[in-house]
Amino acid sequence: MNNTIIKFNDQLSNDLFNTKLERTYWSEVNKRYLLRVYEPMKLIVENVTKPKWSQVICEMVGYVHPGYYSCVYKSLKEIGVIQYNKYQRCLEKGPNWDRFCDEYEGWDWFYMNTSSGCLSYETKTKGGLEVRKVYN
Numbered sequence: 001m002n003n004t005i006i007k008f009n010d011q012l013s014n015d016l017f018n019t020k021l022e023r024t025y026w027s028e029v030n031k032r033y034l035l036r037v038y039e040p041m042k043l044i045v046e047n048v049t050k051p052k053w054s055q056v057i058c059e060m061v062g063y064v065h066p067g068y069y070s071c072v073y074k075s076l077k078e079i080g081v082i083q084y085n086k087y088q089r090c091l092e093k094g095p096n097w098d099r100f101c102d103e104y105e106g107w108d109w110f111y112m113n114t115s116s117g118c119l120s121y122e123t124k125t126k127g128g129l130e131v132r133k134v135y136n
Helices: 011-021 028-047 053-063 066-078 097-101
Strands: 082-085 090-093 120-124 130-134
Touching: 028 053, 028 066, 028 090, 053 066, 066 082
Parallel strands: none
Antiparallel strands: 082 090, 120 130
């Protein structure tokens, strides 16, 4: 589905791209940013008592572009991968966390918009029902 051949410096990113992103039509930039945040986010959310997005960014070390990653954070919240618990003041796994982290399921069930434009994205429920949302 992709006309662009993308290769990454590390095997983890290459594996993630091949299993989860190859079938998506997203821009190369969106793919790279999501791949960079994936492992640090899993590590922080699954192993830290009160995980915060700033900890995910710090874990990424060499890839820090906080403004852009706040858009990634917004996208992940909107598609239900993570959610913010305002009472505990920390991140939690959202209803689509397991689906997002599933070893065998690709990421073509949602569209990640990290631009500031008014674009829409689609998600699919487990039953296959398409849901379209529009950014403000």
